[in-house]
Amino acid sequence: MLFERFYRLDSSRNSGTGGSGIGLSVAQAIVQAHKGKITAENKTGNGLTITVLL
Secondary structure (H helix, E strand, O other): OOOOOOOOOHHHOOOOOOOOOOHHHHHHHHHHHOOOEEEEEEEOOOEEEEEEEO
């Protein structure tokens, strides 16, 4: 779900923060085009870790 196009968390659905929610979708497409893997891990209280393996 996190890598879906235009997906944004409820807390970030604020026009003041900017962005269109397309960044991770584009990143996923690029990684897959290079036969790689992209994952996201929620570190509760410490943010989100995105890992890309090419």
